[in-house]
Structure formats: structure tokens, C-alpha cells
Amino acid sequence: MNITRTIMGNLRVVLWLIMLIGALVAISPTYGGDGFSSNLEFGIEIEGGSTIILELQGNLVQLQGERDLIVEHLIEQSAEVDITKVSSNDETITYSVDDLASVKNDITLATTWATTTFDEDENTFTVEVTVNQAHAQLLSSVTNGSKVTLVSFEDAEWFEVRRSLTEEEEQMINEMTRDEFEEHLLGWYDEQLGDLATVTALQNRVSPQTTQETRDILSTKLNYLGLADIPVKTISDNRYIEVEFAATELEQA
Structure with a gap:
């Protein structure tokens, strides 16, 4: 039997031989003092991915009232x-x-x-x-029972009001600067508080402690789901939480 003629007559075998020769040329195996070496790189290089930035809803408030x-x-x-x-x-x-x-x-x-x-x-x-108890309860009352906690921020005491934005405010926050929106919130709180108290300072954010605690909770939950390698960190003076999904498009994340 003519083996050469048999091989050349089988198209699949010919293609396989061509691919094998091409692969050998591509990886260029050589032998030296350190043993075999080649152009072959081990491991997986992941490119792309998605990043989600989360901002917790809430306000830091200071107020005065009898x-x-x-x-x-x-x-x-x-x-x-x-x-x-x-x-x-x-x-x-x-x-x-x-x-x-x-x-x-x-x-x-x-x-x-x-x-x-x-x-x-x-x-x-x-x-x-x-x-402080009276002020905290008043803030909770005028925000429909929102959780209010006394926190330390920027070397001062603030009331952290975990109030959710209304649909109208969610639209406004996209159209206003941060200062403009906080000015709107000041007016809103003053209207709700009436003559009982006056807001002396306000920031549209939660405390760094709350952001960090939420980051830890997210990280723990991802760990339970077998996603311990997904980085979860706080950024911008603990104002936001950043979650990175490597090689995952935003729709899938």
C-alpha cells in the first residue's frame, strides 16, 4: 500500500498536517540550557469588563430647634x-x-x-x-419614618437621614449641579420642619461609615455567591461604591 498516496488522498489528514506544521512554526519550540522553550504563553488575558458606580441615597443634616x-x-x-x-x-x-x-x-x-x-x-x-433624640425623631417624622442616625463626619456631628429620592427629585438631580440640588433639599427640609427647627447645614450623601459598611456587605454577599474575585471598593472620599466585573458587559453585570 502506498502510504503517501493514501495520506494525500485524504483531505482531512492533509489539513491536519498543515495546521500541525503551522502551530509548530508559530510557537517556535527550541531547546537550550534551560530546557525546552517556546513562544507559547500560559494563562488567560482578560480584556474589557464593566464597572458599576453606586451612590447610597440619604442626607447628612445639622439643625437647630428647641x-x-x-x-x-x-x-x-x-x-x-x-x-x-x-x-x-x-x-x-x-x-x-x-x-x-x-x-x-x-x-x-x-x-x-x-x-x-x-x-x-x-x-x-x-x-x-x-x-439629639428630639431632633432625630423630628427628622424621621418629616421624612415618613426614615431611619435617622447620629454620625460623625468632618469632625462634626450630623444626622444621617436615609431618605429615598422621589421620582421628581431623581429627575432634578440629573439636571442640577450638586450645589443646586442641595439648595433645593435645604428648602424642602425647611418647609417640612416649619417653625420647629432650622437646617443649618446639609450634604446630599451618606456618611463614610455607612458607605464602608455597605461595601463590606456587598463584598460578603458576592463571596457567598462564589464571586470573591470581584473588587468592591469605596471611592471619592467614601461617597461611592465601585464594583468591577472583569470581562463582563454591563447588561450581564
Whole structure:
């Protein structure tokens, strides 16, 4: 049997031989003092990918307002009763109310954010509350129950209000500069607070601590999903969270 003629007559074998010879030429295997070497590179080089930038919604707020008036307003609004201040000091405020026994439960529910004691014989109740507690509860009240936390930022204390933007505000934030939008928020808060308190400073962001904690949560969840190699980091003075998906298009990420 003529082996050469048989091979040349089989097109697939011919193509295979051509590819083999081409591959050998491409990798150029050589032998030297260090053993075999070639142009073959091991590993995978990944190009492209997507980056997602996340900004948590919320505001940092500083405000001024008289504690006693704020507490009175909050109780009357929530319990739907009329109360009168009897006395107060730096730690407590005492109020009187008609027929305390009939509204005691309502007042208890209205002051879960403070410590309240009752004197039914005198028809009075005493609320142990700080200025910060009163301010935090007021901010929560005017933002439909948003979570409000006292945080430290730029060597000062701020109230972090985890308030979501309305659809209108989401449109506005894309059309305004940061300063313009924060000016809008100042006006909005002043309108909601009325005569009870005044916002003295505001930033449309959450605290660095909250951003870092959220980054850690995201990183942990990705790790649980087997995606531990996806970088999750904070950027721009801990204002944003950046998530990098290597070799993944944005639609897939």
C-alpha cells in the first residue's frame, strides 16, 4: 500500500498536517540550557469588563430647634392629644394632660423613642429625652419614618437621614449641579420642619461609615455567591461604591 498516496488522498489528514506544521512554526519550540522553550504563553488575558458606580441615597443634616417644643409637637401629633408643659430641665420634660388614664397608652406609643413615666394621680407624665433624640425623631417624622442616625463626619456631628429620592427629585438631580440640588433639599427640609427647627447645614450623601459598611456587605454577599474575585471598593472620599466585573458587559453585570 502506498502510504503517501493514501495520506494525500485524504483531505482531512492533509489539513491536519498543515495546521500541525503551522502551530509548530508559530510557537517556535527550541531547546537550550534551560530546557525546552517556546513562544507559547500560559494563562488567560482578560480584556474589557464593566464597572458599576453606586451612590447610597440619604442626607447628612445639622439643625437647630428647641427640644421642648419639638417633643410636645411629636407627642400631640402622634397621640392626637393636647398636652401642656409643666416643667423641664436638661434631662426631662413634664407635661400635664386631661384624664391621663384614658390616653396613657396613646402617649406610650407616641414616645417609644424616649423614656416616659406617668403620674396618674397628678395627670402628668415625664419624658426623659435629649436634644439629639428630639431632633432625630423630628427628622424621621418629616421624612415618613426614615431611619435617622447620629454620625460623625468632618469632625462634626450630623444626622444621617436615609431618605429615598422621589421620582421628581431623581429627575432634578440629573439636571442640577450638586450645589443646586442641595439648595433645593435645604428648602424642602425647611418647609417640612416649619417653625420647629432650622437646617443649618446639609450634604446630599451618606456618611463614610455607612458607605464602608455597605461595601463590606456587598463584598460578603458576592463571596457567598462564589464571586470573591470581584473588587468592591469605596471611592471619592467614601461617597461611592465601585464594583468591577472583569470581562463582563454591563447588561450581564
